[in-house]
Amino acid sequence: MNRVKKLVGGILAITLCVSVSAQTKLPPGWQSSYVKITPKGELAYYPDKQGNTIPDFSRVGYHHGDKSIPEYPVTKTVYPVEKGDSRQRIQDAIDEVSRMQPDKDGHRGTVLLKRGVYHVHGTIHINASGVILTGEGDNVNETRLLAIGKQRFSLIEVSGNGRMEEVSGTRVKITDAFVPVGTHTFQVSSAANFKVGDRIIVYRPGTENWIHDIKMDQIVERQGTRQWTAREYNLSFEREIVKVEGNRIYIDNPVVMQMEEKYGGGEVFKYTFDGRISEVGVTNMCLESEFEHYEDNEHGWIGVQFDKVENCWARNLTCRYFGYSAVSCERNAKNVTVTDCRCLETKSLITGGLRYSFNNWGQQNLFMNCQSTEGRHDYVTGARVCGPNVFYNCTASQTYADIGPHHRWAVGTLYDNVITDGEINVQDRGKMGSGHGWAGVTQVLWNCRVKRAAVQSPWTSGYNYNFGMKGEKYPGVFIDRPDGVWEGQNEKNVFPRSLYIAQLMARHKNMDLRILTK
Structure with a gap:
């Protein structure tokens, strides 16, 4: 319970600071007709004629957002190899900790990579629950892992085994x-x-x-x-x-x-899902890839890749020069929190299938406070993605394509306070790619800022929504598709500021949501 109070208290403090500073000269707040904060300080949902309501997206990320990411003392300390490849030294330390018995919280041990440059040829694997890999900071002069070699690989792979x-x-x-x-x-x-x-x-x-x-x-x-x-x-x-x-x-x-x-x-x-692992974290490091030129397609591909995991996290990572993504959550990654991470200066061809800065195929995952530059699909989901999933308080600049569900029916994603100098699109992509078709349903944009956006709803089986977006509306690639639900376009004072934060607060006792509208 103390961890829950700490988490919500921290969110509330941040929200109050933002609200007080932002509301000094603003007009009365605008609220959606679908979800709003009542005079009693409660979050109320209003169904459409079929009975659909905006879903509660708050049960995503590490332990559904009910626990803060833990801190543990160091178990094993690693220093970089003076000359040559450090991969085996790091792997040996991880393997040693992986053989330890977990404590009551599932933690086996924490491997600390001391400040320095670690040349890494190949993938570092974490295949056991309760292992944390951490560094002494994410600046280039702190703990820096450099992917070397002329092939595509994930620098760090966190993965269990088996299947559902x-x-x-x-x-x-x-x-x-x-x-x-x-x-x-x-x-x-x-x-x-x-x-x-x-x-x-x-x-x-x-x-x-x-x-x-x-x-x-x-x-x-x-x-x-x-x-x-x-x-x-x-x-x-x-x-x-x-x-x-x-x-x-x-x-x-x-x-x-x-x-x-x-x-x-x-x-x-x-x-x-017996082989799935949990309680693994990768934190406080700078991850980079060697490359030969701006459109080099054969070098370090993904910074951190999660699959066959639950209740894991990536935090405070600066990822530079990778070809595909900083963090990628694959199909069987569940309840992963990716927070305070950066994907900068991607190096690969600017074409289909490349530069997916923060990529999600899993479910109940949270990407929060992330930053991307020079990506294509900066915050993106793949095909048949089963939500809920959330991208909250993320930014993208110098983007070459759009943010949003990419293809073939992603279900239940919230894009909350996402800011981009490009587009966020939810649409029928039709013949694009190999027949991408309807990108998704129950896709909710909340208080986002864009150059322009297209939000369409499929012919049947639900709707897509855009609330309080600042930016231009355009009809999409195929203009004869049904329009999505649009409310509050270019409103200056959207309440609540964040749907995700309001929903998270509403799940905890003694939280009066009227504080978000004052």
């Missing part, structure tokens, strides 16, 4: 004819075998009639175009049961995509 497994005999049908976005509850055919604390998959099947109704079997053909097929769009949302009442199940994180009987409804089943 369905628990046999646990699958049941969701019996509600329609489950709206934003809800935390639904009826199932039988909840007899479920209990509080069970980890479940909320499964939304892909069906041929759904693909047809969103017109993704009708993408205009060009060389390499692939029409969407139903079997590729079975979506698995990881959740935990918080209450069971009869055959009604309550889940920790909200539904972020409509489930409708006419499109196959939904199902629930228990799962295991």
Whole structure:
């Protein structure tokens, strides 16, 4: 509880400072018709005619935002090799700590890389829970890891093993004819075998009639175009049961995509993921890559890569000259916090598939207080990404493309106070790429600042939203698609300033949200 109070108290202090300084000469605040702070200081949600509400995005990142990232004493200290490759020395220290027994919090040990330059040829692997790799600072004259060699590789890879497994005999049908976005509850055919604390998959099947109704079997053909097929769009949302009442199940994180009987409804089943690791952090370092020229495609590719993990973090990293991204969360990365990280001066071709500065394929991940320069898709999600996920208080400059869901139906992302000198787009990308099609649904932009933005909603199965954006609205690449929900464009005084912060505060007791509107 003390960690929770510390986390929320720190957020509140920051919010108060921003609010007081920013509101001295501003007009009365503007609030959305979908979510607002009431006179009683409560965060209220207002459903549309189908019952959909804006989801609660606050249960993302390390331990769903209910614990602060921990600090532990140093277990093992490493110094750079005077001449040659330091990779094996670092790997040996990590492997030694990985063999230690974890404490009650799951921590095995902390490896400290002392100040200096570490030449690293190949990937440093962290494959055990409870290992922290930290340096003495992220400036070039502090702890600096330099990726060397003429091939693409991740400098640091944090990854467990195995895969998600369905628990046999646990699958049941969701019996509600329609489950709206934003809800935390639904009826199932039988909840007899479920209990509080069970980890479940909320499964939304892909069906041929759904693909047809969103017109993704009708993408205009060009060389390499692939029409969407139903079997590729079975979506698995990881959740935990918080209450069971009869055959009604309550889940920790909200539904972020409509489930409708006419499109196959939904199902629930228990799962295991025994090889997934947790409580791993990478912090306080400068990560760089050698390169030969501005468009060099054969050198260090990713600063830190997470996969098959949960409750992990990357913090206070300066990443320079990589070809693809500073931090990339892959498909099985869950509840990762990436905070106070920078992706600077990317070096690779300026073309498709490259320069994804902060990249997310996982779910319930938080990217916060990050900075990017010279990227293409600076804050981006991939295909069939199952939210919620959040990009909060991030900036991008000298950008070569757009921010947002990139292709093939990402679900449930909040872009909150994202500032760019380029674009944020949520749209049908149609024949672009190899048939990118609808980039996503339940994509929410909140109080962002852009050069321009296109926000469209798909033909069916939900909406995309843009609240309080400062910048130009444009219709998108294909102008005959349905418009998204737009409110408060170019309003000067959007309340709450941050939807994510307001939602996080609302989950904790004795937090009067009226403080955000004063």
